[in-house]
Amino acid sequence: MIITQRKEQDIDIVEISERMVMDNVAEVQSSIKSITQDGSVKLILDLSQLVHIDSSGCSVLIWALKYIKTREGKVALCGLTSNVRALLELTRVIELFSVFASIDEALEAFAGKSTDSKKQ
Amino acid sequence: MNTAEVPTHRTNPVTSTRPVTVMLVDDQLIVCEAVRRMLAEEPDIRFHYCRDPTEAIEQANAIGPTVILQDLEMPELDGLTLIKYFRANPSTQEIPLIVLSTKEEPTVKAEAFSIGANDYMVKLPDRLEMIARVRYHSKGYIAQLERNEAYHKLAESQRQLAEEVGEAAKYVFSLLPTPVRQGPVRVDWRFLPSTQLGGDSFGYHWLDEDHFAIYLLDVSGHGVGSSLLSVSALNVLRSQTLPNTDLKDPGQVLQGLNAAFSEELHNNKYFTIWYGVFRKSTRELSYSAGGHPPALLFNGPHRQLSRLTQLKSNGPMIGIMPDVPYVTETVVLDSVAKLFVFSDGVYEVKQSSGEMWEFDEFVDYICSTPSDAPVMDQLLVHIQAMQGCEQLDDDFSIMEINWGIE
Numbered sequence: 001m002i003i004t005q006r007k008e009q010d011i012d013i014v015e016i017s018e019r020m021v022m023d024n025v026a027e028v029q030s031s032i033k034s035i036t037q038d039g040s041v042k043l044i045l046d047l048s049q050l051v052h053i054d055s056s057g058c059s060v061l062i063w064a065l066k067y068i069k070t071r072e073g074k075v076a077l078c079g080l081t082s083n084v085r086a087l088l089e090l091t092r093v094i095e096l097f098s099v100f101a102s103i104d105e106a107l108e109a110f111a112g113k114s115t116d117s118k119k120q
Numbered sequence: 121m122n123t124a125e126v127p128t129h130r131t132n133p134v135t136s137t138r139p140v141t142v143m144l145v146d147d148q149l150i151v152c153e154a155v156r157r158m159l160a161e162e163p164d165i166r167f168h169y170c171r172d173p174t175e176a177i178e179q180a181n182a183i184g185p186t187v188i189l190q191d192l193e194m195p196e197l198d199g200l201t202l203i204k205y206f207r208a209n210p211s212t213q214e215i216p217l218i219v220l221s222t223k224e225e226p227t228v229k230a231e232a233f234s235i236g237a238n239d240y241m242v243k244l245p246d247r248l249e250m251i252a253r254v255r256y257h258s259k260g261y262i263a264q265l266e267r268n269e270a271y272h273k274l275a276e277s278q279r280q281l282a283e284e285v286g287e288a289a290k291y292v293f294s295l296l297p298t299p300v301r302q303g304p305v306r307v308d309w310r311f312l313p314s315t316q317l318g319g320d321s322f323g324y325h326w327l328d329e330d331h332f333a334i335y336l337l338d339v340s341g342h343g344v345g346s347s348l349l350s351v352s353a354l355n356v357l358r359s360q361t362l363p364n365t366d367l368k369d370p371g372q373v374l375q376g377l378n379a380a381f382s383e384e385l386h387n388n389k390y391f392t393i394w395y396g397v398f399r400k401s402t403r404e405l406s407y408s409a410g411g412h413p414p415a416l417l418f419n420g421p422h423r424q425l426s427r428l429t430q431l432k433s434n435g436p437m438i439g440i441m442p443d444v445p446y447v448t449e450t451v452v453l454d455s456v457a458k459l460f461v462f463s464d465g466v467y468e469v470k471q472s473s474g475e476m477w478e479f480d481e482f483v484d485y486i487c488s489t490p491s492d493a494p495v496m497d498q499l500l501v502h503i504q505a506m507q508g509c510e511q512l513d514d515d516f517s518i519m520e521i522n523w524g525i526e
Contacts, residue, residue, distance in 0.1 A: 019470075022318070022342050022514065052476050054468060054514070055411075055437070059340040059390055062440055083476070091392065091411030092436035 003031045010040040011110055013103060017049030020057035028060050032067070041073025044106045048079025058093045065096055074098075076106045138265065140258040143185035144169040145176045145202065146220065147194045151243065155189065155220075158247040165254065173197040177205055180212050186258035188212070191243075192221040192228070200235060207236035214264065216257035220244075282315075288347045289313045295351055295358070297323055304400055305332050309519040310496040318515030319346030319391070320463045321354040330400050331368045333357070334521060337393040338412070338463040340437075342514075349389050353377060353438075357395075370395045370408035371448035374435055378410070382442045390439040394461050396431070398453070398523075405459070406450040411437030413467075413479065416486060417451065418458040423491050426456055428483070456524035460486065465514035466499060472508035496520055 001024045004015045012035050020028060036043055045064070047053075061077070068075040078100040080088065088094035100106040142165060144155050152169040159165045170179045173194045180188065188206065192199030199221070206212045218239040219232045229240045239253060292313065299308040307324050319339030326332050335357055339346040356377070360367055365376035373395050381391070394415050396407035407415065409432070420426030435446040467482035485502065489495045496518050504510050 022316075025341070052468075052470075054464065055338060055340040055390075055392060056342070058411075058437065062390070083478075090413065090434075091440070092434065093411075093440060095436070096440065 001027065003028065005031075005035050007039075008107060009111070011042040011044060011107065012036060012039065013044045013046055015046040015049060019052045020050055020060065021052065021054045022056040025056045025060040029063060032064050036068065036071070036073065041068055041071045042110055043068055043073065043075045044103060044110070045075065045077050046079050046103055047077060047084055048081065050084050051081060053084045053087055055087075055091065058087065058091050061088075061093060062096065074110065076100055076109065078103055078106045138186070138262050140165045140187070140255060140262075141183065141185045142167050142254055142258075143180055143183055143188050144220070145173055145188065145190040145194075147171050147173070147191065147196075151191070151220075154244055155250070158250050159254070162251060165251070173199075173202050176202060177209050177212065180206070180215070181209070184211075185215060186261050187254050188215055188217045189220045189254075190217065192219060192223060192232070200231065203232065203235050203237055214261070216261050218253060218257065284344055285315070285317050288317055288344045292317070292321055292347060292351060295321065295323070295354060297325065300324075304523065305398060306522045307334070307519060308496070310500060310516065312500065312512060312516040314342065314465070314512055314514050316342040317344065317347045318342050318463075318465055319350045320465065320515035320517040321347075321350040322461070322517055322519055323354055323358055324519070324521075325358070327360070327367050327397070332398040332400070333367060333395070334398070334459075334461060334519065335393060335395040336412075336461045336463060336517060336519060337391050337438075338465075338515070338517075339389055339391040341389050346389060350391065353381060353391060353393075356380065368397050368399075369448055370397055370406055371446040374408050374410050374438065374446035378438050378442070378444070378446070381439050390437045392437050392463075394431075396459075396461070403453045403523075404450050405431075405453055406448050407431050407433060408435055408446045408448050409433035410435040410446060413462070413464055415462075416460040416483065418491065419451070419454045419456075421455050423456055426454075426458070426491070428487060430483070431459075453523055457522070458491065459521040460495075460518060461521070462518040463515060465512065465516045466503070466518050468514065469503045469507050470513065471506045477503070477506060
């Protein structure tokens with residue numbers, strides 16, 4: 001798994017690639033914590049390079065959602081690959097999130113009127 | 121990556137304050153006295169001397185020096201031989217040894233180094249040099265001792281952790297029901313916990329004379345914590361103590377579990393579950409699932425004509441959404457029926473090529489295996505071969521339930 005991070009305006013864009021599974025979820029947790037420590041607590045998780053996720057990975061996404069919400073922030077997912085989408089749909093974790101096709105669409109939603117509308 | 125907590129070893133009051141302890145072996149009292157004076161004003165340096173080289177090993181064992189200074193010319197024992205003794209003795213073989221000799225010949229120095237001396241000073245050196253060398257060698261040795269100690273503690277805590285996981289795995293095994301070989305419903309299973317315990321558990325039992333419940337659940341995460349949550353949910357089902365719930369109705373059961381475990385769940389743990397109830401009098405199998413892969417049902421009038429149905433149900437993972445409904449689905453079993461209920465560990469396998477095995481490939485594999493073959497054993501061997509390792513990354517849990525022809 002590789003985690004990369006960049007900032008666009010006041011929004012943290014975190015790309016999680018390869019595999020997010022039982023063995024590395026703690027790393028995702030600590031990265032998200034440190035990345036969102038300062039700033040506006042707006043987070044876009046770019047999963048377009050994530051090829052595999054397991055139930056522990058789903059749990060970490062739920063954790064991220066709760067963590068960001070307790071800090072009155074916003075979180076969105078974008079670029080779901082078919083494998084990742086399949087598990088998020090099976091577990092229905094997908095319903096908890098705002099999901100967008102691309103980073104641009106997520107940025108647009110964050111900047112604009114609504115982050116609740118689900119696209120893609 | 122492992123996130124389990126182990127005792128910290130960064131600061132250890134015993135090792136971090138370990139004093140510099142010098143042991144000098146020299147038969148001349150005057151040299152001993154001179155060295156003692158050199159070191160006397162250094163509060164962190166303890167000094168011992170031994171004038172009889174034949175007692176040097178014994179004294180070193182008792183004192184535990186962090187550096188040994190020794191002469192080469194002594195009446196009872198040749199100094200080079202003593203170096204060899206120090207190096208052969210287990211408790212002194214790692215202690216830095218500085219030769220303190222009047223001999224200045226390079227050949228003597230070279231020989232001393234070749235048999236295990238760490239340094240060489242022509243006596244008597246300057247006080248500052250003596251202190252600097254004593255400190256330098258002691259510091260390295262103390263750091264080495266601390267590293268060894270930390271390593272042993274880490275190894276010990278990992279051993280304890282593995283033991284705890286082993287105990288938890290035994291406990292999970294003890295709760296699993298024995299296979300049912302005879303009667304209208306026959307069940308067999310295979311369970312191979314991962315080294316870290318993946319949080320799977322399962323069970324089955326008659327709820328009354330007509331209804332037989334079958335269930336399998338998988339807690340997210342791993343380790344003793346996940347496993348304990350898994351068995352506590354399992355125990356709720358085994359003991360039939362879910363409040364205001366008809367255990368014969370799978371949708372109600374999952375709703376009940378979701379209510380019971382939503383509030384209690386801590387530490388980012390949730391679980392997926394497949395729960396089914398077979399009704400003997402009508403041959404109906406009703407089921408519901410929460411975020412769980414579908415069970416596979418082979419159903420037909422006889423073996424050759426059995427067809428596969430994936431028993432899907434789209435309830436969410438238990439614990440992530442309060443108050444959502446879980447739907448009960450129903451299917452009628454034909455004369456011959458075979459059901460596989462399993463966790464994702466039986467198909468989410470990272471192949472040695474790096475590619476993941478997909479659910480559809482798993483289904484194809486099960487379909488291509490002759491129905492009278494030991495499917496579960498063959499599957500386990502197959503995925504172990506694909507992964508290139510017998511120990512799997514996640515729990516392998518699968519139940520095979522048969523109705524009809526025995």
